Amino acid sequence: MAALHSFRFHPSIFLCLVASFCFSRTCFGSKAKHSNLTTFGTRWSWAGATWYGSPDGAGSDGMECGACGYGNAVSQPPFSSMVTGIGPSLYKSGKECGACYKIKCTKRMHPSCSxxxxxxxxxxxxxxxxxxxDSAHFDLSGTAFGAMAKAGEEVAFRDAGVLKIRYARVACDYSGRTIAFHVDPGSNSNYFAAVIEYEEGDGDLAGVSLKEASMGPEEWRSMQQSWGAVWKLDAGSEMQPPFSIRLTSQYSRETIVAKNVIPENWKPGSTYRSLVNYL
Known part of the structure; x- marks a missing residue:
C-alpha cells in the first residue's frame, strides 16, 4: 500500500458511525417513465491518483461506507468496488456523488500501466x-487503482505513490437497474431521508421532490441534500404515505417520477426499488 494512506484521516469512517446505511432490501415500484440517457464527450484531462483501504477492497476499510452514504453496497454489483474518493474540485460538497468517470494511466507514467x-x-x-x-484528484479503491495495471503487475503498480492519470466524465451505466431509495434509519412520520442510487446517465441529481398521498397532482415538497447522496425532508408534521419521488438529473435536467415508491407501511432502514430510471 502506498505510504500516503497510512496517515490520512478519511471522513467516511465518522459518517458511517453516525448513519448506518446497511439496510434490508424491500422491493416496490410504479409504472415506469423514462428520460433520455445523458452522454458525455470523452475530453480527457489530467489528474492525480492515489488509493486507500485494502489492495483488493472498496476503499473505506471495514464498513466500506464512504462520504456519499452508499454503505456496503460499494463492494457489491453494480459498484463492484470500482469506486473512488474525489478531491474538493470534483466532489462539490457531495453534489457529484454517483457521477461516473473513465480513468487511465499512461505507460510513460509507470511501466506497469496497461x-x-x-x-x-x-x-x-x-x-x-x-x-x-491537485486541480483534480482521484483517491481510488485498491481494486480500481489496480484495474489500471497490466495483468499480474498490480502489486508493483500500487507502489507508485501519487500517479498522474487522465480522466473524462462519462454517462453511468447500471445495466438495467432501476433507481433505489435506502431510507435513513432516523426517518419517522415527520422526517424522511434516503440515499438515492443507481441513476443512469448523469449519475447525480440537481433536485429531488416528494409528494404525499394527500397532495394534488401539481403539489410537490422540495427535499434538501443532507450530505452526499442523502436527500431529506423535515416536514414538521405527520406526512401521509405512500410517497412519490420526483428526480431531476444534474446536467440534462431530465425529470422522472417514481410513483408511490415509498409504500404506506414503509420502515426506516429499508430499501425500496422503483421501476424507473434515466435512459
Missing part, C-alpha cells in the same frame, strides 16, 4: 493531502 481506461463511480470524499492541492 493504458486501458476503466470506469469508476464517485462514492467518497478525499479532503487533504494531494486531494486538496
Amino acid at each position: 493504458g486501458k481506461p476503466v470506469r469508476v463511480i464517485i462514492t467518497d470524499f478525499c479532503p487533504g493531502g494531494p486531494c486538496a492541492t
